[in-house]
Amino acid sequence: MNQPRLPDLQPLRTNNSATILAGTGLWVVALVVLLIVRPGPDHQWWIWTCVSGICGGLFGLWFVRRLDRGKAPDEREPSPDTPSSAESTGPATATSPILPAPPVPPTAP
Template sequence: MAKWTPAHEAPEPLEGPVVATVTGGTVIWFVLFLAQLPFYGRLDDSGHLWRLWTCLVGTGLGLFGIWYARGREAAIERAAGQG
């Protein structure tokens, strides 16, 4: 198997309001969870209860993402201050 070599360099990663984007996504997941909560019985009867729990898991992962993105931005700022 031959070693793969890229034809050109990878582009720089896109930077933007990462924490705001992750926070917005987390809020959307939580709102979707709350919107489906009144229909718990209907979702359970039709076998679609996984939709409710998917929204809750999305919220939990979003909270982790907020924590991670804030730490990443703080580390980037620290590194920029040292250089």
């Protein structure tokens, strides 16, 4: 049987820059901890793993921002100070908003 096709899902709007900055920040924290603790000679590669993670994060940040410059303003990732479209339009549900009850006419004593 042929069923009607459901509409295509829209991609999620994410803040890629914040995600990349958080990951890069974690690599920086790991590097600082390793520089304080000073791992043994067999584990010096841990430091270089953190350095390469930081470099990869900086490259990812540059790349994502470069991609965002090429997008139309309505396709760009939401900035933290402006509400996203989901917040401004409300939840995407089929329920109607709750309306207040109509006023009750006064009764005669």
